Amino acid sequence: MGKKKSRQKAAGNTIAVNRRARHDYFIEDRFEAGLCLEGWExxxxxxxxxxxxxxxxxxxxxxxxxxxxxxxxxxxxSTHIKADPTRARKLLLHRHELDRLT
Structure with missing residues (x-):
């Protein structure tokens, strides 16, 4: 019997990408940031x-x-939590990255 392929994603995979931003705008700098999320998010x-x-x-x-x-x-x-799907979420960046943006 052959080995079964695992269907787990690698730890570094991208979850979501804003393709429209790349099409409409010229992106000069890229930052990788964390997000403050709730459990349902x-x-x-x-x-x-x-x-x-x-x-x-x-x-x-x-x-x-x-x-x-x-x-x-x-x-x-969504049955037991009032979810706000469009709330503002804090981005987790290093202080020197935030200083570069301001």
Missing amino acids: VKSLRAGNAQLTEAYVNLRQGEAWLVGAHFAPLKTV
Whole structure:
């Protein structure tokens, strides 16, 4: 018998990409940032229910926020939690990266 192929994704795979931003704008710098997410948002991302087409980054009080991203809640999670799919989410960047942006 042959080996079964594992269907697990590698740890570094990209979950969501804003292709429209690459088409409409010239991107000078790229930053890799973490996101402050709630539990249902993590499950939604893993299921592939994220849309970044209208998303942008807003800098407020020395912090970066992702605004306009839509994370569709899963049906199993939305029964007991009031989910806000378009809330602003804090981006986790190093201080020197934030200083470069401001």
